[in-house]
């Protein structure tokens with residue numbers, strides 16, 4: 475296998491795609507174009523151990539720096555792909571150069587959604603997506619400082635947990651009526667809200683931030699209902715926008731993500747895409763998803779490489795995700811959207827339980843809180859589209875492993 479592969483982006487999906495191409499014996503040139511100055515790195519620790527200062531930058535790297543020259547993967551960092559010309563099979567870069575490709579893999583991720591409100595240019599207002607973002611935040615991260623976090627999603631709450639433990643005074647402002655509403659059910663939200671409350675984090679629901687005030691630096695955050703919070707610094711975590719513009723300009727099919735099939739193929743046979751920037755079909759759920767998680771970036775990176783190498787291995791896994799807050803590890807498998815029954819097993823007071831989401835008795839998703847066994851079995855069960863008798867599942871007297879084994883046997 476030879477030819478020229480250009481990978482746009484140098485994040486998780488890109489790093490995996492390049493590594494998998496070499497693993498599968500691809501011998502042609504691979505050039506990876508990354509908008510950031512860093513070799514592909516892992517973002518999850520950015521709001522966890524890296525923010526606290528427990529990890530060095532190098533410990534975030536997806537592969538050691540010498541992996542790329544050793545595998546003859548050419549990195550062009552601090553460089554962006556600006557346009558894709560499908561007619562000539564080439565990309566232009568922001569340094570004016572043009573590169574021809576036989577295959578292009580777009581792994582261009584997403585960018586933080588910004589708050590466009592008065593005062594948004596004051597210093598002390600931060601977003602969190604990159605290593606550079608964290609290095610900037612750390613300068614303002616002092617014990618006693620008043621930190622306002624906008625958004626009670628998982629990034630905001632992970633930062634809240636780190637900050638309050640470092641002695642910052644933390645307020646979280648959220649427009650919705652519960653925490654992490656996009657990823658977990660209401661009962662599990664309540665559990666996390668309680669843990670944050672016990673740790674000293676104030677979470678204010680129904681607060682729509684309308685203005686940042688201050689002279690040159692932020693001093694106050696003002697909400698639409700007049701509620702005001704003093705602030706020495708602010709971190710905004712209100713979601714991600716997929717980077718689809720260059721794909722759209724090139725005429726690729728996009729809809730809140732670059733549309734790909736289960737082989738990571740876009741609407742152009744020579745262009746593939748992987749990771750946060752894509753929307754893909756899931757035959758497991760009979761719908762399309764755009765996912766923002768490491769598992770999806772890794773698996774789609776592998777799938778794109780396999781497709782280029784002539785393998786037809788469809789990507790159709792149950793998505794999974796994790797979040798660390800205090801001593802709580804939340805592991806989620808599947809997507810609970812549309813569930814009609816919720817069963818909780820375990821002890822919330824003990825910080826160890828699992829929430830099972832079912833529809834018509836079929837298990838859609840599991841939120842496992844400090845419950846690795848439920849998470850591991852949950853992966854198999856969700857993938858197998860296993861069904862349960864609700865009363866049995868809810869019966870704590872019944873061993874979960876036995877129930878899971880029986881449910882799996884019934885599907886095979």
Ligand SMILES: Cc1cc2nc3c(=O)[nH]c(=O)nc-3n(C[C@H](O)[C@H](O)[C@H](O)COP(=O)(O)OP(=O)(O)OC[C@H]3O[C@@H](n4cnc5c(N)ncnc54)[C@H](O)[C@@H]3O)c2cc1C
Pocket residue numbers: 482483484485486487488507508509510516517518519520521553554555556581582583584602603604629717720748749750751765766767768769771794795796797798
């Ligand atoms: C703070 C934080 C915590 C997270 N925690 C978790 C977690 O606990 N568990 C989990 O599963 N997931 C977590 N995630 C999500 C996870 O990190 C992402 O899903 C994953 O990084 C997606 O990888 P990707 O390669 O698709 O995109 P990205 O990692 O966004 O990489 C895309 C890269 O492409 C570059 N790029 C964009 N446009 C261009 C262009 N035109 N030319 C060249 N380069 C370009 C970008 O600069 C970027 O470096 C977290 C994310 C963040 C930000």
